[in-house]
Amino acid sequence: QVQLVESGGGVVQPGRSLRLSCAASGFPFSSYVMQWVRQAPGKGLEWVAVIWYDGTDERYADYVKGRFTISRDNFRNTLYLQMGSLRAEDTAVYYCATRDRYCSGSSCYSSIGSTTIHSWGQGTLVTVSS
Amino acid sequence: DIQMTQSPSSLSASVGDRITITCQASQDIDNDLNWYQQKPGQAPKLLIYGASTLETGVPSRFTGSGSGTDFTFTISSLQPEDIATYYCQQYDSLPDTFGQGTKLEIK
Numbered sequence: 001q002v003q004l005v006e007s008g009g010g011v012v013q014p015g016r017s018l019r020l021s022c023a024a025s026g027f028p029f030s031s032y033v034m035q036w037v038r039q040a041p042g043k044g045l046e047w048v049a050v051i052w053y054d055g056t057d058e059r060y061a062d063y064v065k066g067r068f069t070i071s072r073d074n075f076r077n078t079l080y081l082q083m084g085s086l087r088a089e090d091t092a093v094y095y096c097a098t099r100d101r102y103c104s105g106s107s108c109y110s111s112i113g114s115t116t117i118h119s120w121g122q123g124t125l126v127t128v129s130s
Numbered sequence: 131d132i133q134m135t136q137s138p139s140s141l142s143a144s145v146g147d148r149i150t151i152t153c154q155a156s157q158d159i160d161n162d163l164n165w166y167q168q169k170p171g172q173a174p175k176l177l178i179y180g181a182s183t184l185e186t187g188v189p190s191r192f193t194g195s196g197s198g199t200d201f202t203f204t205i206s207s208l209q210p211e212d213i214a215t216y217y218c219q220q221y222d223s224l225p226d227t228f229g230q231g232t233k234l235e236i237k
Contacts, residue, residue: 037174037226045166045174045217047226061225095173104224118185120173 002026002119004096009124012086022079022096022121030054030074031113033099036081038092039123048094049081050102052109059104064090086128093123132156132220136229143208144237151203151232153218158198162222165194165203168231169214178203210236 008020022034036048049070051058058070069082079096097120101110111117133156143149153163161181166174176185178194181201191206205212213236218229 044231045168045219045228047224047228050224059224099221100179102221102224102226118176118179120175122173 002098002117004098004119004121006094006096006121006124009094009126011127011129013130014087014128016086017082017084018086018126020081020083020094020096020124020126022081024077024079027098027117027119028113029072029077032111032117033101033109034070034072034079035097035099035102036070036079036094037097037120038090038094040089040092043092046092050099051079053111053113057109059102083126086126088128091126091128093125095123096121131225132159132223132227134218134220134227134229136218136232138232139230140233140235142235142237145208145210147208149205149208149234151216151218153196153201153203153229155199155201155220155222159220159222161197162220163194163196163201164219164221165192166217166219167212167214168217174217208234208236 003025005023012018031053035050038046038048049060051070055072067085071080098117135154137152163181165178167177168174177188177192181196182194193204195202216232
């Protein structure tokens with residue numbers, strides 16, 4: 001079955017960096033758009049970043065642009081989120097998830113898998129604190 | 131960015147009740163809307179995508195409708211296991227944005 005397992009969370013000081021990983025299994029990872037979504041403690045959901053199935057396009061929320069980098073290794077079936085210049089407001093549970101497509105301006109980018117897959121990992125907690 | 135206004139923010143209902151949650155987009159998003167269920171300590175679970183398509187394995191008491199800017203999520207007969215927070219999400223254009231959430235409780 002489809003499984004997404006995040007790792008790499010922990011406590012980190014403001015201004016430092018951290019890399020999250022999301023190990024995928026049970027589906028053809030290299031065919032699907034992947035994303036990160038976060039949730040601050042007791043708060044709602046907030047979209048962070050998305051990457052096309054082959055890694056040639058990536059997009060970010062304004063509040064992480066220039067500080068976070070999404071990437072993927074389709075040979076290792078793993079999604080990453082490199083987080084830099086961390087701030088207290090980045091404290092959250094970070095979820096990786098599949099998605100069908102995304103659009104930005106007049107361009108749309110779709111997964112190329114033959115089936116629709118909507119799956120989320122269990123999340124990994126990042127705490128930014130001195 | 132597209133703003134999603136979800137209401138109510140909380141709801142108390144009895145088992146067997148019909149409950150409705152609404153979500154309004156600040157601009158036309160066609161039918162590019164998801165509804166999620168999130169229970170405490172768990173990841174969100176997709177219930178409905180494309181505004182009205184039921185995700186595989188989700189009970190048929192959950193339905194969604196709407197297009198453009200106004201959307202509705204309904205549970206036809208509330209069950210005890212439906213206690214959760216529900217979110218709408220637009221994915222018509224980046225950045226994706228979510229509603230503020232509706233916390234559903236049993237009376």
